[in-house]
Amino acid sequence: LVRLVESGGDSVQAGGSLNVSCVTSGYNFDDITMGWVRQAPGKEREGVAAIDPLGDTRYLDSVKGRFTVSRDKAKNALYLQMNSLKPEDTANYHCAAMRTAGHSALQALPLLGIPTSGFWGQGTRVTVSS
Secondary structure, eight states, rough: EEEEEOOOOOOOEEEEEEEEEEEEEEOOTTSSSSEEEEOOOTTTEEEEEEEEEEOEEEGGGGTTTTTTEEOOOOOOOOEEOOOEEEOEEEEEEEEESSSSOOOOOHHHHHHHHHHGGEEEEOEEEEEEEE
């Protein structure tokens, strides 16, 4: 059974920081591009960050310079460090992985938010208050 389990979501004030984590099991994602997808109430899912197997990264324009995605293959883990948080960052953040290998981070970023593209976790809630 493939599992992606997120943790670390919380409520913070605007300008604050959070680090959310994801641990995977049941599948070897070492050669798979992964990332983070978020969904705010009443809005569509959007890819926030993507990282390919070699560590190349891409970000949604609105989070560039504030968010950093990283992965630790030895721990089967994916991370998202979020700084200078804004109220508009409030959403459920889902760990995501493409179903097949061969996607660059640039290719994967818009695809990670599509349900049929890959695997998703249940999400962790991030709330940013002004």
